[in-house]
Amino acid sequence: MDVDAAKMIGAGLAAIGMGLASLGVGNVFAKFLEGALRNPGAADSQQGRLFIGFAGAELLGLLAFVTMIILVFVA
């Protein structure tokens, strides 16, 4: 296979990872809301942990994006 074509296919495949990370980010907020509606009194104190979880889930999607950019522009 042509190397340039293979890079583009690889970049497209890496984009799938960003979609999966969106599932993760959605899950973080969904579970937080689920818990917060059961016990609204404790919800505000846990907002920091919510965003730590969000940051972790988001980072893995951003790594897929970095892979994509490296395949297209650097490699």
Next chain:
Amino acid sequence: MAAAEGSKIDPMHQFLIEPVAGSHWVVGGYDLSFTNSALWMVVTLASLAAFMIGGMKRELVPGRWQAAVEGFTGFVSAMLVSNVGPAGKRFIPYVFSLFMFILFANILGLLPFGVVPGVHPFTVTSHLTVTGVLAIISFAIVLIVGFGKHGFHFFSLFVPHGTPVVMIPLIFVVELMSFLVRPFSLGLRLFVAMTAGHILLKVLAAFVINGINMGPGYVALVSLPSFALMVGITLLELLVAGIQAYVFALLTSVYLNDAVNLH
């Protein structure tokens, strides 16, 4: 470049660093030109200083401006006190400067093209060199505080309480890796989040322009939906600008908590 051939508008061009005056000032083999990146750092600093000076009037009944500034300071100090405890008060100046600089740089980078004609906004935080240095400063403060306060006892951070003796070598290595990867993840997150959003905005803008060039049918089919999407994505980017600044400051305070309180 295979990706850029499709449209005439190159979405990566906005990240190009070039001298403002047009000429390179080479001093002793180093290029010390005043670049657009440096210019926008100065703009960020100037608008941040104007915002703070305008709000620091210490009136007994705060006006709207002073209330805005007090809202930000109260937000950061509450974040540090809830994450680090009373000892976290010492770090308020650093974390506040970090949070406000990143927030202002993100939002100023999001300014549209036409606010000042001919001047292209530059996102300072869309470069790994800038965010990486911010992350290294945070990491260095964690190391200095940790070793200064606890000495070599700081290494007990890598062995959580109640670890079975057999597991200690493995857990130590795993915890050490997760500790050392922190500055990279901190800098990379901010850089990639800003870069990705700005590329997306430029790609959509290219759809709008190319659709207009190709005729009325394409305007209705491509340009108008792309423009509507651009408005939505711009609002999303405004949210991301705030969240990324918050996450950077929050993770810094969480790491400071490790250094001050050792689990």
